[in-house]
Amino acid sequence: MDQKKKNGRYERIYEQLKGLMDKTSDPVARMATVCAVLKNKLEYFFWCGFYRVEGEKLIVGPYQGPLACQVLQGGGVCLSSIQRNETIVVANVHEFPGHIACDSRSNSEIVVPLHDHSGTLMAVLDVDSLDFGSFDEIDALWLEKIAGFIYMTNTNV
Ligand code: SME
Numbered sequence: 001m002d003q004k005k006k007n008g009r010y011e012r013i014y015e016q017l018k019g020l021m022d023k024t025s026d027p028v029a030r031m032a033t034v035c036a037v038l039k040n041k042l043e044y045f046f047w048c049g050f051y052r053v054e055g056e057k058l059i060v061g062p063y064q065g066p067l068a069c070q071v072l073q074g075g076g077v078c079l080s081s082i083q084r085n086e087t088i089v090v091a092n093v094h095e096f097p098g099h100i101a102c103d104s105r106s107n108s109e110i111v112v113p114l115h116d117h118s119g120t121l122m123a124v125l126d127v128d129s130l131d132f133g134s135f136d137e138i139d140a141l142w143l144e145k146i147a148g149f150i151y152m153t154n155t156n157v
Pocket of ligand 1: 047068069072075076077078079098099100101102103106109126128
């Protein structure tokens with residue numbers, strides 16, 4: 001998908017999700033809503049979901065796509081994103097040291113950390129693609145904005 005088309009697609013998804021976030025402030029409901037919309041509107045999203053921080057481990061949350069690992073520990077892209085506290089874009093997952101392959105068909109990945117309103121690291125948003133190099137700075141920019149919805153405090157819910 002070219003950059004302009006991808007950006008336009010994310011703009012519309014962002015607006016749709018912003019409206020949906022008014023329904024409840026429950027983070028699980030928001031996570032489920034975000035991955036349902038993303039997975040169904042962006043065809044290169046093969047797997048899309050959340051992992052929640054539980055001590056040294058990450059436990060799977062709402063997701064869309066094939067069956068995934070329930071617990072991540074010891075390494076991988078998701079834990080690296082938590083440790084670095086930054087978004088990680090991986091063009092070729094087979095070259096990422098410690099990558100955890102929940103599904104061997106995945107070839108590229110992006111992981112975005114999520115914070116609550118006090119800045120505590122709570123979870124990651126993880127997206128996998130069947131293609132190499134699917135994710136770029138446009139995905140990072142928009143997925144970071146969308147990840148910000150999950151623990152956002154609303155005045156009306
Ligand atoms: N690849 C991730 C594991 C989660 S799956 O992609 C759904 C990792 O290395 O942390």
